[in-house]
Amino acid sequence: MRHEVRVPISSDADLVPARAEGRALARELGFSQTDATLIATAISEIARNIVVHARSGELVMTGIQQPHRYGLVIVASDAGPGIPEIDTALERGHTSRRSLGLGLPGARRLMDEFEVETDAAKGTTVTMTKWRARDELERLRARRRERA
Template sequence: MEDEARAGEQGRADEVRVAINDDADLVTARAEARAMAQRLGFPRPDPTLIATAISEVARNIVVHVGRGEIVLKPFEDADRYGLEVIAIDKGPGIRDVEAALRVDYSGRGGLGLGLPGARRLMDEFEIASDADTGTTVKMKKWRFRDELARLREERRRRA
């Protein structure tokens, strides 16, 4: 029980939260994300890809809602490590999420490049949005700890 509580605390200590209230906060969010990605061992160009995706979702918050938060969370399992990015706002929601992920969408005054671009830079990408709770974008970038070991293991399993 005590161990569990401590693990929980550690989990919180690892994550970084950046309040997004104006465009200067995008600079902070990008720098924090890049620093965390490097600390976690992501090879180039991943820290830049992650920072670029974050820049887009954070700008969406500033432009369309005005305030929100970016949470950066390291995660790992047996053979992978990764970084999860959660962008949260309590705004009016995106009316048509499918459309927002199409390149030509400009439903809220944007030029419709941001979200589809961010999605292409990350490995996993999901949006939950409605008028009551606002919008949450969750995206992940991950790497196998040992790419070579993974390929060997896959090959052995297939043989």
């Protein structure tokens, strides 16, 4: 299993591989087809946010394992001018430049955890996570592997 995937973002064409990589990693982590689509959609939104507000940046997608759950963490970072009035930008129905305002609130609703750090000097970092519970069988297999 791959644990980290990096996708550089510098134009809208880069959203296509970003969605595909995110979906593939989600499936490798055992997420359902529906969850993989929700994740790919959220990735598409935050990657577009990079292109529109900062022109270029990077996505880092990481699979993590905890005793009772698996997670997919996606960090989107750019060195752009930051997002002014981030709280407003995260409200439902807010529209910004090029009317792409549904992106961030939409991505937030698609994921389980969602956090934005934005600063005019440092740029913007969005960290979002989707979780899935490990079922009994997976926990049993993990315990057996540990004993072996």
